[in-house]
Amino acid sequence: MTGMFLGVGTGVFLIALVWIVASAVSILLSRTTGSAKLGIVPVLLLALIITLILLLFPRASEIPSPVKEVQIVDQLFIGRYVLLSLVSLVFLAALFMLLPLHFLEPVYAKPLRTH
Incomplete structure (x- = not known):
């Protein structure tokens, strides 16, 4: 195979x-x-x-060889969750640093027209 x-x-x-x-x-x-x-x-x-x-003239046999059961092990499980928590913390910090800039943006008055 x-x-x-x-x-x-x-x-x-x-x-x-x-x-x-x-x-x-x-x-x-x-x-x-x-x-x-x-x-x-x-x-x-x-x-x-x-x-x-x-x-x-096929080279391989028509009967497939028996497949050994493969056990899937996630060896990077802890590393992925550490990276996910670090990225989440950076995202939340950036969000809370950006929100004051968004809400406290100055709104300037429009000049009045004089006739």
Whole structure:
């Protein structure tokens, strides 16, 4: 089960890569003129052969090996809560330092118009 990414093995990514490269080369060859356009056929046949080889001759067994139960232990439990309490204290201190500035902001009177 090694080499798994996003729940699929490396073979799926190899097949996708083969077909992406084959599509890109086919698009490039379709823009050419003359007999170079016929190069699309061997490229697609080669991609098909590689895909069939990867599908028909898998390297891993179909029966997965038994998985050992993993016990998850949070070793940074105390450190996280110390950091959380420190950040909370800094937040509260900053809040209480900012509130007087917000509430005690001077309000200036607008000048009266004289006619």
